[in-house]
Amino acid sequence: MPCGDQIDNERDMWSSFKALAARIGLSAEKIAAVEQEGGTSLVQHPLDEGVEFVVRPDPDWTQRLREAWQGNLVNSRRETAGTFQIIDGLLEISDVASPDKSITMPVVPGEYEVSLTIAHLGSEQTYDYEEHISHAVALLKGNRHVAAIEPLTDEDGVELCVNAYAVGFGTDGVIREACGDHAGRWALKLGNMFFPESPSAANRRDWITIKNDNGQGAVVAFHAGHGKDDYPVFRLSDANGQTIGVLADFFVDNRPW
Structure with a gap:
């Protein structure tokens, strides 16, 4: 069957961090900051000051496929x-x-x-x-x-x-x-x-x-x-x-x- 999302960038085929960001309503600026950081970050829930998430940018899926093949x-x-x-x-x-x-x-x-x-x-x-x-x-x-x-x-x-x-x-x-x-x-x-x-x-x-x-x-x-x-x-x-x-x-x- 055709893929659900036809997009050009293989790194964006599936994104657990971006999925979480969309679910809790993180701003584009906060998403960009996490991805620029590169490692793990603490992100506060925008609607609940008592909740923080440990997050990190999503992996390079193309590189992971290459490593799995090798x-x-x-x-x-x-x-x-x-x-x-x-x-x-x-x-x-x-x-x-x-x-x-x-x-x-x-x-x-x-x-x-x-x-x-x-x-x-x-x-x-x-x-x-x-x-x-x-x-x-x-x-x-x-x-x-x-x-x-x-x-x-x-x-x-x-x-x-x-x-x-x-x-x-x-x-x-x-x-x-x-x-x-x-x-x-x-x-x-x-x-x-x-x-x-x-x-x-x-x-x-x-x-x-x-x-x-x-x-x-x-x-x-x-x-x-x-x-x-x-x-x-x-x-x-x-x-x-x-x-x-x-x-x-x-x-x-x-x-x-």
């Missing part, structure tokens, strides 16, 4: 989540809960491997430790040379996003088939796969693999992001311009304070 994003680790086979040259980026909202893109046939960047937030010492998937990549195995990373667009040049709490990369049609097999009960089935023991955060699987009936197709599905739903997807291409993968950015800001 495997050196701060406070994070990389996990291999699974593989799937593409035979017909179509890769599906799924809204796992609603297959009709999925995106299909032509790619080079072959076996694809899904890697996830897991961002760490908070600390166990302060009892606020969390983990969120910040970036996800599906890349043709045996072909690590990516020459270009560019926004995935439709035939009209509109940049595409996936709006979902659970996203999947995989063989085209697998999620629609699985949803059809469990008509009317897909949400419950999906919940049982992500929470196999009990509906508790402690028992949640961050990623799962869903296969079709003949076992030849699969989707690697995972919980996406933290605090926003319109997540941009990027096309990965080789030196010949062939599409050999996809990358999604889930806008997780886990910079240390």
Whole structure:
């Protein structure tokens, strides 16, 4: 689906500080002062003198995407989540809960491997430790040379996003088939796969693999992001311009304070 906000500056695609500023009514001058400061600042609530917020400018999302791709994003680790086979040259980026909202893109046939960047937030010492998937990549195995990373667009040049709490990369049609097999009960089935023991955060699987009936197709599905739903997807291409993968950015800001 098209991104909710089509804007040119990638650094402004999602802005937690600016969202807070808009919510509490900070002036443009105060916003500019925080961004000029660069580090953390104390901002007083304009309508309540007894409330102060610790804030900082929003990150350079383009730089964070680059660091995630290179495997050196701060406070994070990389996990291999699974593989799937593409035979017909179509890769599906799924809204796992609603297959009709999925995106299909032509790619080079072959076996694809899904890697996830897991961002760490908070600390166990302060009892606020969390983990969120910040970036996800599906890349043709045996072909690590990516020459270009560019926004995935439709035939009209509109940049595409996936709006979902659970996203999947995989063989085209697998999620629609699985949803059809469990008509009317897909949400419950999906919940049982992500929470196999009990509906508790402690028992949640961050990623799962869903296969079709003949076992030849699969989707690697995972919980996406933290605090926003319109997540941009990027096309990965080789030196010949062939599409050999996809990358999604889930806008997780886990910079240390």
